[in-house]
Amino acid sequence: EAQVTQNPRYLITVTGKKLTVTCSQNMNHEYMSWYRQDPGLGLRQIYYSMNVEVTDKGDVPEGYKVSRKEKRNFPLILESPSPNQTSLYFCASSQRTSGDRDNEQFFGPGTRLTVL
């Protein structure tokens, strides 16, 4: 089954304790992305990756790191989490080519993070 998986689904942590949220896709997609969703703001892109070893900042990259060492995985790293990073996080993947709906993004189930 084609899917994007995220782990953990729920996480409660404390300020300053490094954490990693994993994301994996089995569709051989070049493009992967991380978003955070906050009430009234929709989804905001944190980082995206066009392919292995190629990443770029989205609209809200501060406080986050990513890496793309393999095509299927795109972990999100919070080196020193703070309470303002409490949010619902989504990972997504897609083909990268433009022009048709094949670049529809497939989303993971989301990770709800609480930073105390």
Added chain:
Amino acid sequence: AQKITQTQPGMFVQEKEAVTLDCTYDTSDPSYGLFWYKQPSSGEMIFLIYQGSYDQQNATEGRYSLNFQKARKSANLVISASQLGDSAMYFCAMREGTETSYDKVIFGPGTSLSVIP
């Protein structure tokens, strides 16, 4: 700067009626794609419909259609014959890039749709 505006925070529609959810966008790129996603209360993001900036015809997918007015930079979603299961948050999104690849993605704030029996 690129931007997506959804001016309707919440909407109600009677079951079996049609409803239009508004979306306007701002971009200077000639090549872009517009998407609508549905997010039910369970939280998953469900793709509904896509419109490319060079597409001549409005996109349709079952009960969903996209009213694309390029000059006005609007991409409104029309849901025909609303069903109770259509109650959800709806997000308009835009992908920008070159003619051959999309990169950055922007979402609007969303519209909460409630279908009334």
